[in-house]
Amino acid sequence: MGIGETAADRWVLRRANGAQDVPLESMKSQMGPDVVDMRHLYQQAGVFSYDPGFANTASCQSAITYIDGEEGLLLHRGYPIEQLCEKASFTDVAWLLSHGELPDARQKARFEQGLMAEAHLHEQIRNFFNGFRRDSHPMAMLCGTLAGLSSFYGNQEADQRHRITPEEREMSTLRLVAKMPTLAAWVYRYSRGLPLIYPRPGLSYAENCLHMLFSMPEAPWQVNPVLARAFDRILILHADHGQNVSTSTVRTVGSTGVNPFACIAAGVAALWGPAHGGANEAVLDMLDEIGTVDGIPAFMERVRNREDGTRLMGFGHRVYKKLDPRAGLMRRICHEVLAELGMDHDPRLELALRLEETALNDEYFISRRLYPNVDFYSGIILRAMGIPSSMFTVFFAVARTAGWVAQWKEMLESRPGISRPRALYVGQTRRDVPSSYGAEN
Numbered sequence: 001m002g003i004g005e006t007a008a009d010r011w012v013l014r015r016a017n018g019a020q021d022v023p024l025e026s027m028k029s030q031m032g033p034d035v036v037d038m039r040h041l042y043q044q045a046g047v048f049s050y051d052p053g054f055a056n057t058a059s060c061q062s063a064i065t066y067i068d069g070e071e072g073l074l075l076h077r078g079y080p081i082e083q084l085c086e087k088a089s090f091t092d093v094a095w096l097l098s099h100g101e102l103p104d105a106r107q108k109a110r111f112e113q114g115l116m117a118e119a120h121l122h123e124q125i126r127n128f129f130n131g132f133r134r135d136s137h138p139m140a141m142l143c144g145t146l147a148g149l150s151s152f153y154g155n156q157e158a159d160q161r162h163r164i165t166p167e168e169r170e171m172s173t174l175r176l177v178a179k180m181p182t183l184a185a186w187v188y189r190y191s192r193g194l195p196l197i198y199p200r201p202g203l204s205y206a207e208n209c210l211h212m213l214f215s216m217p218e219a220p221w222q223v224n225p226v227l228a229r230a231f232d233r234i235l236i237l238h239a240d241h242g243q244n245v246s247t248s249t250v251r252t253v254g255s256t257g258v259n260p261f262a263c264i265a266a267g268v269a270a271l272w273g274p275a276h277g278g279a280n281e282a283v284l285d286m287l288d289e290i291g292t293v294d295g296i297p298a299f300m301e302r303v304r305n306r307e308d309g310t311r312l313m314g315f316g317h318r319v320y321k322k323l324d325p326r327a328g329l330m331r332r333i334c335h336e337v338l339a340e341l342g343m344d345h346d347p348r349l350e351l352a353l354r355l356e357e358t359a360l361n362d363e364y365f366i367s368r369r370l371y372p373n374v375d376f377y378s379g380i381i382l383r384a385m386g387i388p389s390s391m392f393t394v395f396f397a398v399a400r401t402a403g404w405v406a407q408w409k410e411m412l413e414s415r416p417g418i419s420r421p422r423a424l425y426v427g428q429t430r431r432d433v434p435s436s437y438g439a440e441n
């Protein structure tokens, strides 16, 4: 019995009204809980399963990311996130997610060359930006321009055939990972009225992100290896996180066979929501609101009393009930970056550390198993680096593109058929439009 195949365990759906029981089979997982196979439930029993939000439903088989929220474990293709963060670069991790193994020296060199070659955007894309208001939210511009890219990089033949060949998959994966930093940086430059900066050969992926954000034609951004490495690790920490809402969106939209740029634009839209990608911005707002360490007791009181729904932003996670392994790494990066920038006595950091310590020793948080999540520190780091908070989610999207394309590719390779959930219908039964309707309109 192999992984992903029928397991020895058998289940029975017992019906109380004396009708025949429905036998169900389970499927073996490599790690974590097995799943009960519901694919034939309707044919067998004439009912659908009900699981709004799919919180208890495995929507696919995947070999990319494993998360154990109880143990605080995050593995990409089997490798712990801590080891990847220490030993690999973001581009290594992007390759790993898509190809299953870390790249060897030749693959790495070719991949990085390919990323550089594909980092440019078609010149006409500059025109897209002129259609946006300067004060548009950067995610609106990212989402719109990314979908628009499908008209430049779409394969019309593939669209007609409703089939994307393995070569096209590889090319789209490369292009999307390559072009996202340029697009993200241009979104920022446009909103500030700054000249658009092109990717520069010889810089790493993370260095190019910072170069395109901060360089001026007359004053190129000076490479700072500490900041570049920190930024690279932030990208690694956001690269993939299993079947979260944006990834599930990418799989669902991609199951229609749509152009991959349009498909990833759908993922960007899903990420935009404050319940998903926008929490690090909210952490900074919260720190501003608390003001100084003296404001912590009163704020914590408001959280405990749920005054106006106040929550400690950057704490708690839908999956992790132990420390999110990415949060500890992010904390270390935060100290490195602030030390490099001479901001290690930054009052905001002191406030964040005291808040964290207070919460970790507070019965309210202990009893609910609420720990800091990845967003608690990422906002502080990015703002210290000079990246405005409205751009945080944009760079989350740049990083997550590595995961989205890997999941998109895996979905296509498994040939799942189009996604099509059902609903428990609670509306009107059949009725006729009144014969008088429309007569007086």
Ligand code: ACO
Pocket (backbone or CB within 6 Å): 275, 276, 277, 279, 303, 310, 311, 312, 313, 314, 315, 316, 317, 318, 319, 368, 370, 373, 374, 375
């Ligand atoms: N502050 C205060 N109380 C909290 C917090 C928090 N941050 N998070 C959860 N709780 C409380 C809830 O009020 C609830 O209490 P109760 O059982 O007495 O009613 C209990 O802890 C469980 O909360 P749920 O909402 O069921 O937890 P869930 O796992 O559904 O929510 C979520 C997870 C949405 C992330 C939540 O913890 C939260 O709102 N955190 C703050 C926002 C945040 O940091 N989001 C980033 C998530 S990480 C990411 O997206 C990369």
